[in-house]
Amino acid sequence: EDQVTQSPEALRLQEGESSSLNCSYTVSGLRGLFWYRQDPGKGPEFLFTLYSAGEEKEKERLKATLTKKESFLHITAPKPEDSATYLCAVHGPYNTDKLIFGTGTRLQVFP
């Protein structure tokens, strides 16, 4: 069964304290791994798409990487405004565009 598992469930960081979030996946024929940010009461906001092992994408303090079994979202020198839930999702197997989501990592960054 196709699955996405994220860890940790929650992460508390001091401002400036870098860390990484993990997303491990099992899917038949990966056609894309997606990172989204979700603020309370809001919908998921698209951050990155990764398609193949070794690929990396960066945006401000965030950097996403992909291996054959997992993806990492690295947060460098986070600020309080980076506090949110970060969701990882993969496309379902061939011939489907549905996204399969993990449960997310709730990140809190304290000043």
Added chain:
Amino acid sequence: EPEVTQTPSHQVTQMGQEVILRCVPISNHLYFYWYRQILGQKVEFLVSFYNNEISEKSEIFDDQFSVERPDGSNFTLKIRSTKLEDSAMYFCASSPIDQPQHFGDGTRLSIL
């Protein structure tokens, strides 16, 4: 930047009633989706819609649910005979071909 808009933001309905959740996808997108998120749980796929027909639906999307694109801009999810367990956030998403899905801010559905 164009965005997906959903109305209402919050809907309260008595059990057994019908509700219609509305979405305006991004204008040049061709694929439309509904997802739901029960409080504290994962975002779950419900249905995808392309070229005026359902392209895929999940086990959750049974005869109680239906989708429609009544005109060139709106995309609706109808839930008939609502149950307590239908209480959730419902998210609409849209995408161009082979591009990431963009989500609206959701409708919080509360069934009493």
